[in-house]
Amino acid sequence: MTDSKIILSVKDLVVKFRLRGRVLTAIREASLDLYEGESLAIVGESGSGKSVFTKTFMGLLDGNGWVDFGEILYGGENLAKYKTEDDWIKIRGKNIAMVFQDPMTSLNPLKTIGKQVQETVELHQCLKKEEAKKAVIEILNDVGIPEPERRYNQYPHEFSGGMRQRVVIAIAVACKPKILICDEPTTALDVTIQAQILGLLKRLKKKYKLTTIYITHDLGVVANVADRIAVMYAGDIVEIGNCEEVFYNAQHPYTWALLSSLPQLGVKGKPLHSIKGTPPNLFHKIKGDAFAPRNPRALKIDFVEKPPYFTVSPTHKAKTWLLDPRAPKVEPPESIEILRKQWGLSKDA
Amino acid sequence: MLKYSLKRLAQSLVTLFIIITVVFLLMRLMPEEGYFGQAYEKLDEAQREAILTGMGLRDPMHIQLKNFYKSLLVGDLGKSIIYRPKVPIAEILKTKIPYSLYFGLTAVVISLIAGISLGIIMARSKSQIWDKLGTGYIVFINAVPAAVYYLFLQLYVTDIFKLPILFKPDNTASWILPAISMSLGSTAAYAMWMRRYMVDELNKDYVKLARAKGLRNKTIMVKHIFRNAFVPMAQYLPSTLLYTISGSIYIESLYSIPGMGGLLVDVIQRQDNTVVQALVLIYSSIGIIGLFLGDVLMAMFDPRINLQKKGGAR
Ligand SMILES: Nc1ncnc2c1ncn2[C@@H]1O[C@H](COP(=O)(O)OP(=O)(O)OP(=O)(O)O)[C@@H](O)[C@H]1O
Ligand SMILES: [Mg+2]
Numbered sequence: 001m002t003d004s005k006i007i008l009s010v011k012d013l014v015v016k017f018r019l020r021g022r023v024l025t026a027i028r029e030a031s032l033d034l035y036e037g038e039s040l041a042i043v044g045e046s047g048s049g050k051s052v053f054t055k056t057f058m059g060l061l062d063g064n065g066w067v068d069f070g071e072i073l074y075g076g077e078n079l080a081k082y083k084t085e086d087d088w089i090k091i092r093g094k095n096i097a098m099v100f101q102d103p104m105t106s107l108n109p110l111k112t113i114g115k116q117v118q119e120t121v122e123l124h125q126c127l128k129k130e131e132a133k134k135a136v137i138e139i140l141n142d143v144g145i146p147e148p149e150r151r152y153n154q155y156p157h158e159f160s161g162g163m164r165q166r167v168v169i170a171i172a173v174a175c176k177p178k179i180l181i182c183d184e185p186t187t188a189l190d191v192t193i194q195a196q197i198l199g200l201l202k203r204l205k206k207k208y209k210l211t212t213i214y215i216t217h218d219l220g221v222v223a224n225v226a227d228r229i230a231v232m233y234a235g236d237i238v239e240i241g242n243c244e245e246v247f248y249n250a251q252h253p254y255t256w257a258l259l260s261s262l263p264q265l266g267v268k269g270k271p272l273h274s275i276k277g278t279p280p281n282l283f284h285k286i287k288g289d290a291f292a293p294r295n296p297r298a299l300k301i302d303f304v305e306k307p308p309y310f311t312v313s314p315t316h317k318a319k320t321w322l323l324d325p326r327a328p329k330v331e332p333p334e335s336i337e338i339l340r341k342q343w344g345l346s347k348d349a
Numbered sequence: 350m351l352k353y354s355l356k357r358l359a360q361s362l363v364t365l366f367i368i369i370t371v372v373f374l375l376m377r378l379m380p381e382e383g384y385f386g387q388a389y390e391k392l393d394e395a396q397r398e399a400i401l402t403g404m405g406l407r408d409p410m411h412i413q414l415k416n417f418y419k420s421l422l423v424g425d426l427g428k429s430i431i432y433r434p435k436v437p438i439a440e441i442l443k444t445k446i447p448y449s450l451y452f453g454l455t456a457v458v459i460s461l462i463a464g465i466s467l468g469i470i471m472a473r474s475k476s477q478i479w480d481k482l483g484t485g486y487i488v489f490i491n492a493v494p495a496a497v498y499y500l501f502l503q504l505y506v507t508d509i510f511k512l513p514i515l516f517k518p519d520n521t522a523s524w525i526l527p528a529i530s531m532s533l534g535s536t537a538a539y540a541m542w543m544r545r546y547m548v549d550e551l552n553k554d555y556v557k558l559a560r561a562k563g564l565r566n567k568t569i570m571v572k573h574i575f576r577n578a579f580v581p582m583a584q585y586l587p588s589t590l591l592y593t594i595s596g597s598i599y600i601e602s603l604y605s606i607p608g609m610g611g612l613l614v615d616v617i618q619r620q621d622n623t624v625v626q627a628l629v630l631i632y633s634s635i636g637i638i639g640l641f642l643g644d645v646l647m648a649m650f651d652p653r654i655n656l657q658k659k660g661g662a663r
Contacts, residue, residue, distance in 0.1 A: 018376060060560060085565060092560070094563060098558075106557075109651075110580060248554050
């Protein structure tokens with residue numbers, strides 16, 4: 001993907017929230033380059049800041065939050081400087097669109113789904129009523145809703161969860177955005193529907209040449225939808241690389257922990273790995289590597305200084321002192337060793 | 350929709366029937382002096398019995414009840430006994446209803462406009478000064494007995510603005526204060542509901558999606574939030590509307606407005622059984638009609654109501 005051009009570039013982003021008079025730092029100097037046409041997955045445990053991070057691209061932070069530092073470069077502009085609604089209107093829907101987690105609550109229960117899609121179409125494509133309706137029906141058809149003419153006049157409660165998520169997706173792609181952010185688009189759906197929705201998103205991505213960001217807890221589906229994986233911990237991207245690189249040659253102890261807890265990778269006869277401890281308190285200033293207190297393999301320096309990115313390959317980098325040439329050799333957990341061997345890489349090579 | 354409305358109508362009629370019956374039976378428990386007026390003292394036991402028998406009040410209960418239904422069906426509410434002896438109650442009401450209606454409607458209009466606007470302003474400035482002022486007002490109205498601020502208004506505000514203390518039909522200024530007093534309670538209620546429902550809606554996911562798709566806050570406010578918040582309001586509107594008209598009992602006697610509310614107080618004090626009976630029936634019918642209209646209105650706005658008949662999601 002390095003050959004395509006960067007469509008969105010986030011530099012040292014810091015996002016803070018004020019909560020009951022105290023300030024918490026949800027995103028801590030996170031950086032990310034998003035390449036045109038790629039599909040990036042962001043993984044990380046609950047509260048790691050995946051949603052907050054991507055919401056800043058659309059100016060959708062809750063009222064008590066703000067971008068404290070950093071840049072979000074898109075289309076030659078710094079979105080981090082955007083303040084007014086007029087600024088953001090240019091971005092939302094047209095350039096960057098979002099699919100939310102829960103299709104049951106994402107639609108207005110009192111408006112027909114046709115009207116809800118049409119709102120977007122009329123807004124961005126300046127179509128007249130009848131043309132707009134035609135466009136809507138076409139989009140509904142596109143996202144796999146049968147009998148779109150009839151469905152146009154129905155209300156959300158007449159749709160199943162999967163069908164509603166298709167409507168939400170229709171709304172998101174209605175204006176042909178450049179970037180589509182899917183924030184856990186299938187978490188609320190059952191497994192068979194999940195697969196259908198993921199399939200649909202892949203198809204639409206191709207058809208509309210979308211750049212997509214998938215946010216997910218589920219490392220299992222990542223390989224299926226993403227070219228690259230970004231691992232987020234405590235508001236920072238600690239490791240990023242191609243799918244294979246992150247899966248089979250993970251470098252950050254947090255990525256190891258995430259991978260080890262995958263049921264697919266459990267070693268027979270042993271209890272499934274779970275990450276000990278809790279994420280750091282975001283109200284406090286974090287010193288060193290945020291994961292160090294939960295990392296049984298932590299080095300002394302992990303508690304003192306924040307690691308920079310170390311390059312593993314041109315497409316793969318991780319923020320861990322283990323990659324520093326001066327670091328002592330540390331054995332990854334057993335399951336990671338197995339993964340590395342599967343990839344044809346021995347740790348000595 | 351139609352089916353739902355008809356079903357609710359049938360339910361309402363049954364409720365009305367039950368209420369008519371209960372009211373009738375309760376009224377039989379009232380002291381029997383109420384059927385004689387001034388003459389009570391002068392009559393002996395036998396004469397009283399004769400009069401009661403003549404009025405059909407010594408018939409077996411089921412016969413009495415049947416006669417009562419019959420006369421109601423043709424719109425005959427009976428005759429007044431003490432208040433204005435031998436005058437049909439319908440006749441009396443004819444002169445009273447217009448006053449209650451005018452005041453009620455004025456109060457409704459004031460409170461709808463003031464209450465809903467206040468609610469919207471409060472929801473938009475959540476936890477800021479307007480919200481706090483509005484909340485203060487609502488708490489005050491709900492915590493302090495209405496009689497207290499009604500009296501306060503009558504005693505002090507009339508003085509400050511040189512308004513008449515009592516109502517005189519030909520003096521327009523004397524209309525102002527009763528109408529405003531009457532609207533205070535429902536203004537608070539509308540504001541409270543509007544604020545609550547709007548805040549509820551504001552925090553819903555579909556609002557986030559609407560923002561994400563590029564709608565302006567103003568558009569979202571009007572086309573999504575206000576509209577949705579209004580639906581649960583629609584259910585209460587007819588009831589409170591009718592309630593405001595009948596809620597004037599206290600104010601009408603306070604300002605001596607010759608309306609229905611004042612009449613009720615009057616006839617209860619003077620034990621005019623038949624008029625009390627008629628008025629209680631009217632008020633309870635108003636209540637039932639309000640609930641019925643509220644449900645129908647809500648069903649008109651909310652497509653999910655029809656869900657009860659058919660299975661929804663497919
Ligand atoms: N409005 C807010 N006020 C205060 N703190 C917030 C707010 N929104 C998010 N946060 C905090 O920011 C951190 C990151 O939250 P975020 O929702 O981005 O996590 P996430 O990775 O998306 O988690 P999940 O997988 O559960 O969706 C959390 O600690 C959360 O408590
Ligand atoms: Mg999230």
